[in-house]
Structures are given as C-alpha cells and as structure tokens.
Amino acid sequence: MTAETVIGAVPARAEFRTCQYTGLKVDTAAQALIKANAVAAVVFLAIGGLMGLLVALTRWPAVHLLPADWFYLILTGHGANVLLFWIIFFEIAVLYFASAILLNSRLAAPKLGWVGFVMMVVGAIATNVAVLQGDSSVMFTSYPPMKAQPHFYLGLILFAVGALIGTALFFATLVIAKEEKTYDGSIPLVTFGALTAAIIAVFTIASGAIILVPTWLWSLGLINDIDPLMYKVVWWAMGHSSQQINVSAHVSLWYLTAALLVGAKPLSEKVSRTAFFMYILFLQLASAHHLLADPALDASWKIVNTSYMMYLAVLGSMVHGLTVPGAIEAAQRRNGYNRGVFEWLRKAPWGHPAFAGMFLSLVFFGFIGGISGVVLGTEQLNVLMHNTIYVPGHFHGTVVAGTTLAFMGATYLVLPLVFEREIVWPKLAKMQPYLFGIGAAGISLFMMGAGTLGVARRHWDITFSDANLGFAHSAGAFLMMGLNGIFAIIAAIGGIIFVLVVVGTVFFGEKIKRGHKLTFPLHAGGAAAASHYGSEKAPKLPGTMILVAIFFVCFVLYYFINWKYLSELWLFR
C-alpha cells in the first residue's frame, strides 16, 4: 500500500521552507495548521485559566468570591477548557510538528486537518455555551444521573472527532514519510514519543465515544438509563487515559527541548523507547484509580489495574526521570561544564524560558504529581483522600506544573521557529516559567495538604454555614485553602504574562529574517549534532544519580507515611 492509496491520489506538491536554525524542512501547510492549533490552545488556556483563578479565589475562605451557582458553573467550565481544550489543541500541534516537521515530510491531507480543526473549535464553543447557559453545571466528569444539556455532550463529541482526525493525519504522515524516504532508519525519539501519545489518544477517544454518545442520547430522552458505575468505568478510560496522552506528549517535549537547547542525546535509545512503550501497554488501566472507593469491584481487579500492572507504566516514567536529566548532564559535561557534581546544572540555560519551563516541569511532575499519583492510586490508601481536594492537588501537579508548564516552555521554541517571530518582552518571558511554576507547585501542594485534612473537592463552603447539621474543618485546613488562593494568584500572574507574550509576539513580534540572531538562542551544536547523532558514550552522571536518589527517598518516605495514616483509621472490611 502506498501513501497515495492511503490518502487518495494526491501528488506530493507541498511547499517547503528550510529552517535556518535547525536545518529542518518545514511544510508550510503543516506550519499553518500548527499555528492555528497553538493559537486556539492559548485562547482556551486564557479562558480556562481565568476561570481557575475565580475558583481558587472562591475557595479561599477569606475571599469567597463567587456565589454558589456561579462557582459550580465556572468550575465546570474550568475543567473543560484547560484539561481538555487547551491541552488537546496543543497536542494536535505537537503531533503535526513531530510528524511532518521532524521527519522533513509533507503533512498528509492538510485540508482534512482544517476540517478537524473547525470541528474542534465548534465543539469547544458548543460545550462552553452549554456551560455558560447555566443548565449544565455537572462538572467535567458529568456523572449520571446528573444531566447536562444535550449540546454539552455533543460539543465534547465533536471536539473528540476533530481531534481523532488530527491523530489520523499524524499516522498518515508517518506512512508518507516512510514511503517517500524523508528520513533514514527509525523515527526520532521525539516522534516515537508522539506516536505513543497518538496511539493512547485513539484508545482514549474511542472510550469517550462509547460513553458520551449514549449519554448524549440519554440527555435527549432517547435512552432511559445510564448505569452510574458503568459510566465511571468507561468515562475514565477517556478521562484518565487522556492524561496519559499528556504524559507521553510532555515527556517527548522534554527530550525535544533538551536536544535543541543543550544538544542532549538520549543515553540509550533502547531504554527511552522501551519506557515510552510501557505507556502504550499499561497506562490505559488507570480508570481503576477512580473506582477504588466504589462498591462491587473485586480487590484483585483493583490492584492489577490501579498499579498499571505491577507499576510497569510508573517504571516508564521513573526511567524518563533518570534519562532526561541524565541526557542533559551528559550533554552539558560535553559542552565543557565538567567541574564538580553540579556545574552542569548551575550553568544550564536557566535564562531561556523554554529550558526553565522544561526543567521545572520535569521536577514538579516527578516530585509532586508522580509521587502523589502513586499514593492516591494505591488500593487501600485511596480511602484517605478519595474525592477530597487532594485529588485536584495531585492532578494540578501533573497537568499544570507538569504538562502545562512543559507546553508553555515549548511555546518559546514554537514562536521563533514556527511563527518566525522574535519573542517580545524577553525579560517578562524569562520570569514567566518561574512564576507560573512556583504558583502551580504551590496550589498542588496546598490542595494536597487541605485534602489530607479532609476538605472536599468541588465544594463551595467549607464553613458549612448553611448546613442543617454544622461542621467545622480544622484551622489548618483553612490556612491551606488560603495559601492555595495566594499561589493561585502567583500562577495566574504567570499565566497572564504567558498569554501577553504569546499574543504580543504573534501580532507584533519582529519578523525573523535570514541571519537573524535569536534573543533566546538554540544550542550552537544544533546543526552539527544532526551529522553525528546517536547514543551517548559511557557517561559519568554523578549529579543525576544524586537527584534521582533524593527523589527515591522522598517517594519511599511519603508512601509509608500514608500507610501509617491509614492504619490509624477506623477499621473496615
């Protein structure tokens, strides 16, 4: 089967330009689609991020900004706009980049790509309209028998189908590139990581269709009943697996950023690729994480699924946790920063916002999102924090401090390389990843703290002032929620700067011409590395070994502290 039969008889008549910084051939049709998806992503980040700030300010007991009905409405919109629309628009851009651009290939059927894009935009708007009309404050999870307006579900379905089209173009582009021999040997590691993301995306979107189509029909009155337990099993095969798309995508961007900014090569292709492959095999089991406090499910089912089959997918992430900083250390030592244990890290390009975003994302994702995720997903420990605000604490560690920060960092590469505009306000851009990262890490940690003290998620009033039977959380819980509000403001300032810099650059940034010297330069060896690439030779990595050892000690201690908490609970079986 040739590429032509896959996508119809389209001759290869794409227009290309050659990137002056990387030497890559850039298909202009792919470039236009990357721009459109990236811009849409940032628009929904701005909307959803603002909603997030309103949520945090309402949950700050001393501020308590929104009335209850608006709080639940805005919280529903916050989830859909940032967790789904911002992230998936950006991921579609990543898929087009990792296929067409990195493989020097033309993009398959760009017109179809625009169809998918329009469907995603229309779907995202439809769902937002449903939410803002006020009859669909069902939260992002929309658990039945709670019912939203039909166009709430229909918008999500349209969005998902649009995303599926983008994913299909990614696969088709891989076929074309192979067919037209635009690269030699295996696909690059970043493309391989994107491929894992795309494969998980197909599983995710299929699960979403299986559950959202009947739920939509139910909201139209065509189906009588949606079983709440069945809904959770299938819905979370979308809801949690879609977070695994994020993991694959942002880990790919870690490797990409490390390659472009310090000239890092994978320590070993085999290890890094196998770690990605673990994601495909096991990450989809994660819907069990949301069912650990549910009736009727057998312990053996829970244990196998919640652990991603003996933690083999966690193993994948732990391996990336070594190989990404390890590749950076090896490259930096080769770049001449060879003194002591940590000169390579001190002399890393911390003033480059793409590097700062990438490295903070790596640290926060591992230490905050990763460790809390394993603890939260342990069969028995889950009862300590199920549906408390610990849960959003955990996933703000993964999706905000991890994925969003990595995507923001990557944006500082996309702006000059794909939009061909010089970044405006470089001083603000330099600060941005730190502000946003510290804010995001803070909200994650303080929500986890409040959850440990019993504060419920998605809850308007932790003083219970209107309840018939009163109750008061501890003073510590109130303090945690206040600190959460303060760090949400820091994160919001970082988010606003990000949006301003992106909008300013896209519209007013200096157009990059041939011979232009970038404000935030790539690694000087970027072009040379293309001629002698390959795995690192016998590196010494004392700094990375120390970082990984610290991580492991934190992990083990935190794990056992939670078992101690559990053993002090009432007895139940």
Add this chain to the structure above:
Amino acid sequence: MAVTPPERRIWWNEPIERVELVWIVIAFLWGLFMFGFMIAWHFIGQQNLSKEAYRIAPSAFEAKVDEFAKKFQVREEKGIPVVKPQAGADVYMLGRLWQWWPILELEKGVSYRIHLSSVDWQHGFSLQPTNINISVHPGYEHVISLTPTETGEFAVICNEFCGIGHHTMTGKIYVTDQKRAGAEPRLAEGR
C-alpha cells in the same frame, strides 16, 4: 539527538548504560514491592474496603432505611431521628439531596454492617475529621463492616458534587464508649 533518527539503524543492540540499568532494577523492584504491599494489606491490615454490594431500587432502599430508623430511634435532633442500633446490627445510611440520613449513634470497638446507598444522584460519604471517603451510587447498596475506634461526634460531609446544595449536605455519627454505656454483653467482635 532526540530530534533525529538514531545513529545506528539497529539501535536495539546497543548496550544499556550501567547507571540506567541500576535505576531500572531499583524502580522495578520498588514497583513489585508496592504491588505486593497492597495484597499484603488484605492480610495484615484492618482497613480494606468491602466489595459486598447489591442492586436495589432507590425506593426499596428508602423503605429499608425508614424501617431501620423507626425500630432503633432513641431521640430526635433538628428534625432528624438519632438511631442507636444493637451491636453488630445492620445499620443503614442514605444519601439524598441534600442530607445524610439518619443520624447514627454507634459504640466504640463494636463492628456494624453499614449499608450505604443514594436515592437520587451520586454522593460521597466523607467521615470527618477521621477522613474515610467512600463513593455512594444510586441503585447500588454497598455493605461495609465498620468498627469505630474513637469516641466523639463525627460529621459526614458529601464530597461528590451533587448540585447546588452540595455544600449543605451533612450528616452525623456519634460514637460512645460501650463500658460507660453499660449495655448488654457484646456478641460482635471488638478489635
């Protein structure tokens, strides 16, 4: 580089770096340990969520709870019956918009079979400040053998979003000391 194809076409045969290999082994063994520890807790631990559950129509569950409350009611608080069941008895608690019903009075160190269900939307049984959190679904009656280990007044709040009154949904469980209560000998196990 990670943005270019691997140098060697057959990259699979490249040796793995020692530091990588050591970390893979440690991480794999730690994963195995965590996996094994969940299994072990079913034997050594006292906190394992029951899977016992029955399908039940919301109206049928409501009727059972009403009957239970009538049978064991000892007083009333803010219009809600306070129910003190016999030791080891079947105990019912129902979630609905927006209350946990009825109020229970249990004894420390005594095991009860607690039946949880909802008659409308999903709710989250969250015992505070102890912090035990269990999901409650309409149509499913979940039975948990629960033994309080401390005395006092405990709140049940809802931590599954259930509409505009979600933050007003509360309930209460009192736990008293059986010795001071001086009731009849207990048949049920006291751990």
